[in-house]
Amino acid sequence: MTAVPAPRIEPGKTRHARITGGILIGLAILTAVVFAPDGTGIATFRLSRPTDALVLPNLVVPAVPFIYAAAAVLAFLGARQFLRGGTRWTSLSMGIGLAVAVAAFLVWATTGKAFSLTGMLQATMVRAVPIALGGLAGVLSERVAVVNIAIEGMLLAGAFTGALVGSLLGGMGGLAAAVAIGGLFGFILAALVVTYRMDQIIAGVVINLLVLGLTSYVSSQVFQEYRYLNNAPVFRAVKVPLLGDIPILGPMFFQQNIFVYGALIMVGVATYYLFHTRMGLRARAVGEHPRAADTLGINVYRTRYINVTLAGMVAGFGGAWFTLGSVGRFDEGMTGGRGYIGLAAMIFGRWHPVGALAAALVFGFADSLQQKLALLQTPIPSEFLAMAPYVATIIVVAGLVGRARPPAADGKPYVKE
Amino acid sequence: MTTFTYTLRNLGSATAFLLAMIGPAHAFTACQVTDTGGIDDNSFNQTAWKGVEDAMADFAIDGRFLESQAETDYEANINSLIEGDCDIIITVGFLLGDATQKAARANPDQRFSIVDFAYEPAIPNVLGQVYSTDEAAFLAGYLAAGVSETKILGVFGGINIPPVTIFMDGFVRGVDHYNAQKGASVSVLGWDIDSREGLFTNNFESLDDGRAFAQNLYDEGADIVLPVAGPVGLGSAALADELGTDKLKIIGVDADLYFTDPQKSHVYLTSITKRMDATVRQVIETAMNDTFNGGVLVGSLENGGVDLASFHDLDSAVPQEMKAELDTIREGIIAGTIKVRP
Numbered sequence: 001m002t003a004v005p006a007p008r009i010e011p012g013k014t015r016h017a018r019i020t021g022g023i024l025i026g027l028a029i030l031t032a033v034v035f036a037p038d039g040t041g042i043a044t045f046r047l048s049r050p051t052d053a054l055v056l057p058n059l060v061v062p063a064v065p066f067i068y069a070a071a072a073v074l075a076f077l078g079a080r081q082f083l084r085g086g087t088r089w090t091s092l093s094m095g096i097g098l099a100v101a102v103a104a105f106l107v108w109a110t111t112g113k114a115f116s117l118t119g120m121l122q123a124t125m126v127r128a129v130p131i132a133l134g135g136l137a138g139v140l141s142e143r144v145a146v147v148n149i150a151i152e153g154m155l156l157a158g159a160f161t162g163a164l165v166g167s168l169l170g171g172m173g174g175l176a177a178a179v180a181i182g183g184l185f186g187f188i189l190a191a192l193v194v195t196y197r198m199d200q201i202i203a204g205v206v207i208n209l210l211v212l213g214l215t216s217y218v219s220s221q222v223f224q225e226y227r228y229l230n231n232a233p234v235f236r237a238v239k240v241p242l243l244g245d246i247p248i249l250g251p252m253f254f255q256q257n258i259f260v261y262g263a264l265i266m267v268g269v270a271t272y273y274l275f276h277t278r279m280g281l282r283a284r285a286v287g288e289h290p291r292a293a294d295t296l297g298i299n300v301y302r303t304r305y306i307n308v309t310l311a312g313m314v315a316g317f318g319g320a321w322f323t324l325g326s327v328g329r330f331d332e333g334m335t336g337g338r339g340y341i342g343l344a345a346m347i348f349g350r351w352h353p354v355g356a357l358a359a360a361l362v363f364g365f366a367d368s369l370q371q372k373l374a375l376l377q378t379p380i381p382s383e384f385l386a387m388a389p390y391v392a393t394i395i396v397v398a399g400l401v402g403r404a405r406p407p408a409a410d411g412k413p414y415v416k417e
Numbered sequence: 418m419t420t421f422t423y424t425l426r427n428l429g430s431a432t433a434f435l436l437a438m439i440g441p442a443h444a445f446t447a448c449q450v451t452d453t454g455g456i457d458d459n460s461f462n463q464t465a466w467k468g469v470e471d472a473m474a475d476f477a478i479d480g481r482f483l484e485s486q487a488e489t490d491y492e493a494n495i496n497s498l499i500e501g502d503c504d505i506i507i508t509v510g511f512l513l514g515d516a517t518q519k520a521a522r523a524n525p526d527q528r529f530s531i532v533d534f535a536y537e538p539a540i541p542n543v544l545g546q547v548y549s550t551d552e553a554a555f556l557a558g559y560l561a562a563g564v565s566e567t568k569i570l571g572v573f574g575g576i577n578i579p580p581v582t583i584f585m586d587g588f589v590r591g592v593d594h595y596n597a598q599k600g601a602s603v604s605v606l607g608w609d610i611d612s613r614e615g616l617f618t619n620n621f622e623s624l625d626d627g628r629a630f631a632q633n634l635y636d637e638g639a640d641i642v643l644p645v646a647g648p649v650g651l652g653s654a655a656l657a658d659e660l661g662t663d664k665l666k667i668i669g670v671d672a673d674l675y676f677t678d679p680q681k682s683h684v685y686l687t688s689i690t691k692r693m694d695a696t697v698r699q700v701i702e703t704a705m706n707d708t709f710n711g712g713v714l715v716g717s718l719e720n721g722g723v724d725l726a727s728f729h730d731l732d733s734a735v736p737q738e739m740k741a742e743l744d745t746i747r748e749g750i751i752a753g754t755i756k757v758r759p
Contacts, residue, residue: 049636119636123629130625216455220484224457231680234659326625327655329680331648332455333486336623371633374616377609382577386619 017081017090024078024097031101032071035108036064043107044114047248056247063111070104073097098396106369109378120368121252128357128364129263129325130155130335133318134342135349135356136263136270140311141186142351143274144304145287145409149204150189151315152339153211158182158319160215163330166232166323174232175320182316183309185211190308194301197413216332223330234328235259259317259325263357266314270353283307287407290414300414315339348393350404359393366392446479447472447701448503450494452510453485454621458648459677460670461621461693465509465532468697475698476705491516499524505704507532507697511580517543528709530700532693533580541711544703546696548716550580551587552750553689553723554643555757556743557668558591560687560725561641562603563739564666571634572607573616575646584645584670584689586610587757594746594755606637618646627652635665641686643668650674657684662731673726686734688726696722719751 041063047056077093134151141148158178166174185207192203223230238261240254253264274280285293286303294300323330341363342356349355366389373385447469451462462484469480481501483494491513498506499520505528508517514534521529521543528542535545561570572588574581585608592605608615616634618626631642631653642657642665644650650670657665658681669675669688676682696716703709716722725743728735749755 116636119633123632123636126632127629216486220455220457227680234655236659322625326628327652328658329624329651329655331458331622331624331651333622334624336620336626368629368633371616371630374614375606375633375637377612377614379612382614382617383619386617 017084020090020094021078021080021082024074024081024093026078027097027101028071028074028078031067031074031104035067035104041111043110043112045110045117046114047118049116049118058114059117061107063107066107067104070100070107073100102369109373109376113376115372115376118248118251120372121248121365122255123368123371124361124364125252125256125260126364127367128360129259130318130321130338131342131345131363132263132267132357132360133259133314133321134339135345135360136266136342136353137311137315137318138343138346139274139349139351139353139356140270140314141189141308142346142410143287143407144283144307145290145407145412145414146190146193146304146308147200147204147411148189148308148311149201149343150185150207150312151204151342152335152337153204153208154182154185154312154315155319155322155335155339155342156208156215156333157185157211158316159322159335160211160218160319160330161316162320163230163232163323163328166320166328167229171233171235171324174324175235175317178320178324179313179316182319183313186309186312186315187305189312190305193413194304194308197415200411200413212333215330219330219332230329232323232328235325257325259321262317266317267353267357270314274353284407286414287409290409294414294416300416304414318342344393347404347406348396351406359396362396363389363393366390444478445476445504445705446481446502447505447507447704448498448501449480449482449507449509450491450498450513451482451484452512452621453487453490454647456482456484458621459651459674460647460672462509462647463677464672464691465507465693465697468694469507469701471694471698472701476702478701478705485513488512492519495520499527504528505530505701505709507700509533509693511578512576528704530697530704532697535713539712543711544700544709545713546693546700546716547713548580548583548691548693548696548723549718549757550583550689550691550723551590551757552718553691553725554584554587555591555594555750555755556725556746557643557687557689558588558593558605559595559746560591560735560739560743561588561643561668562592562595562601563599563736563742564686564734565603565641567638567640568601568603569638569640570603570605571616571631571637571639571642572605573618573630573634573642573644573646574608575618575621575649577613577615577617581645582608582613582615584643585615587689588643590757606634606639618649621647621649624649624652624655627654628656631656631665631667635660640664641666641668643670643689645670647671651678651681654678654681654684657681662734666731666734669726675726675729683730685726685729686731687728690724690726692716692722692724717751718747 043061043063045059047059074097077097081093137151138148161181162174162178165177192198193200235257237255237257244250244254282298286300290300322334345356345359348359370385370388449469454462456462456466473480485491485494508531511533517531521540530544532546535547572585589605589610592603627649634642644653654667657667662684666686667684669685671691673688673690674685
């Protein structure tokens with residue numbers, strides 16, 4: 001951002017702030033007019049399950065005061081942005097505003113009913129895992145300028161291998177095999193695009209095709225006959241002592257299986273690796289300006305091979321979640337396009353591991369929210385609710401993230417002279 | 418991006434096609450087009466294919482299938498079978514309704530049969546196979562209401578279409594019947610019979626959706642869940658297996674999942690079976706005898722086209738009294754004294 005010349009910042013920023021202010025005021029009006037319930041309804045959010053160590057009372061929210069308060073906050077934030085455009089808090093105001101609007105919406109939808117808030121947040125994390133890992137795989141390879149369309153195929157390969165090897169050797173063996181097979185496909189992708197300079201999109205699609213055809217074939221011909229090959233153990237949730245007992249956040253972050261912990265750790269490690277180590281700096285240099293990196297003695301090809309293989313391993317781990325972390329069996333096409341959503345999470349997360357995780361969480365939240373709304377019998381048709389995760393991701397990204405810039409050399413093969 | 422996915426999915430169906438073609442030649446060939454979810458979905462498509470397999474064994478005919486990997490495959494798959502010498506083409510699933518109608522009108526000499534669809538008015542060369550699934554689902558609802566300890570039941574569907582929601586309708590009405598008979602107040606989450614809205618995965622493939630949706634219902638207190646979403650329900654069974662059947666039980670649909678999902682068989686309280694294998698076999702037989710007529714073939718409790726499976730491992734969870742009541746209700750439905758539909 002600092003690279004943008006100074007004189008051009010102010011008008012654009014003011015305009016952006018004005019737009020933000022306008023949106024917030026719009027949300028305030030929407031909240032006050034549409035969500036305002038009649039009478040004295042209350043919304044009940046269940047915070048704990050009977051099995052929790054620390055049983056919390058239900059969170060009971062009187063709908064009318066809450067929604068008017070939310071509208072007032074939104075109006076204040078909006079007016080502030082509108083009048084004092086260009087202040088530093090534009091994105092923050094938008095973030096708070098969206099959160100308040102979502103809370104008001106939830107209270108409106110729940111008026112006179114109840115649902116498990118803890119369950120919803122726990123589901124948010126679970127649903128975000130494969131997307132976050134897919135996004136992270138994308139970050140790792142695109143940071144060295146290799147566009148990775150093959151994430152979907154790598155997820156599927158990981159899911160398949162996890163189920164097959166997991167059935168024979170147990171969960172840990174399956175997980176290791178899934179990571180290895182993901183790495184193998186990462187290496188193949190690197191070979192195709194780095195050594196043979198194949199078009200990166202085509203190479204990715206070829207891998208997706210290959211994996212889908214192969215796994216569907218084995219699934220319908222072999223697994224159908226030999227069922228014991230498709231009966232893997234599932235990693236159960238492991239509660240972290242003490243931290244797992246924290247109300248609300250405990251179940252979300254610390255009562256999960258190893259895939260959730262693995263995803264969180266990997267995001268941290270990847271961030272450290274990319275932005276705080278010499279290797280990471282070199283990797284980013286290769287993604288931005290491979291010629292310059294080469295001149296300085298960085299082995300561009302090797303860097304790309306390593307990072308894309310690492311990306312494949314991350315995707316393989318993410319793929320194993322579908323079988324070893326969720327349902328314990330493989331089924332044709334079971335990843336259901338989550339790899340592509342992961343790619344979108346990477347872009348929304350501005351090619352940053354933490355950003356990709358955040359985008360995945362937004363998606364996961366909207367996804368679990370729509371499941372709850374379907375149970376609460378709101379007047380919104382279920383097809384619209386099903387769109388909610390995608391719409392929410394777009395709104396949050398457009399509203400908060402703004403323009404993102406991919407690595408400069410992204411998608412371009414490098415020819416050493 | 419979607420074009421890529423479709424292309425690559427078509428590749429999968431082409432492989433299946435080639436494999437299914439291998440075999441000795443016979444005089445009569447029955448061909449089948451599956452819905453998405455695959456021939457090995459342990460449920461819907463697999464049961465229908467079993468009907469062809471039974472016919473192959475009993476009448477020494479040829480059978481082959483084409484898998485639809487996406488909704489865009491329907492027409493292409495039907496058309497490629499029309500060129501392939503099929504004596505009857507059986508399309509499996511409500512979603513193939515439009516594609517089948519189009520192909521049937523364009524090829525009036527080709528005999529078609531479609532599972533889960535009835536045309537109004539009837540097309541002379543298409544026999545629709547429909548099922549009064551709500552009759553069996555009614556029994557399942559009554560059973561679940563009596564067995565539930567939390568007095569909360571959960572249901573979710575694949576897509577909001579009649580062959581799916583008919584299960585949910587019957588289930589909810591069965592629960593209502595229980596409440597009316599016993600003065601109880603068992604509730605069903607996930608389907609509002611009046612507004613026609615509820616909980617849907619909007620796909621028949623993502624097994625982890627089945628787990629997540631069942632978890633959602635469990636979090637809200639449900640201890641018995643009915644997933645009406647083909648293989649997606651297998652994900653719900655994985656959750657029930659993990660939690661234990663004392664906390665969560667699953668009711669299967671289409672086939673008796675106790676047999677088709679043997680690894681998780683203990684989690685199934687029962688299954689609402691839709692004997693597509695029986696009706697498909699019957700349709701093939703009529704086509705072979707030249708007694709084939711367009712119109713509708715209805716599977717019901719009375720003719721065994723739909724039924725409630727045994728309780729198998731969970732037999733002890735069902736009181737003797739409940740079993741007797743279910744028999745009475747079954748007779749009532751067949752005799753018409755108990756109304757499954759208003």
